[in-house]
């Protein structure tokens with residue numbers, strides 16, 4: 001199986017790659033994350049993934065797009081719903097597009113590893129894209145390896161981020177919000 005796996009960051013990628021390799025699957029790793037701000041943070045996370053690609057010896061494809069302006073434009077109408085309205089969809093859609101353009105059989109994402117992300121939404125959205133693009137979605141609940149992956153990331157000595165990615169989540173580290181910014185609005189999502 002020729003698998004393209006979207007990587008949100010280096011620490012989240014380690015367990016996903018290890019567990020797929022145990023199944024005999026060697027994924028190509030695809031970086032496309034215009035949701036990471038500010039620029040120095042974006043650079044640090046991309047460099048960490050490059051470092052891990054050397055340590056673990058996987059094929060890394062980088063779509064280098066620092067998307068602060070576009071991200072802010074797209075989420076400004078409803079900042080609390082930004083994850084499901086724009087952040088997940090823009091990244092996951094691009095992965096399926098790239099997979100289609102480059103002859104991959106299946107797509108997955110390391111977003112399925114984090115215990116902090118909206119797992120069910122990500123799964124549902126990938127299933128929708130899978131039908132739309134005619135490419136298999138390889139679902140795994142990578143959350144079961146969360147602590148294992150974090151431990152290995154520390155052993156590798158790579159950069160470990162302190163917040164999800166966007167400037168709003170950076171603010172959330174310090175300001176307690178009354179509403180969960182990762183929550184899914186009742187009316188679903190907009191594209």
Ligand code: SF4
Nearest residue numbers: 083087164165166169
């Ligand atoms: S909190 Fe995380 S998932 Fe949500 S919009 Fe920001 S970077 Fe994306």
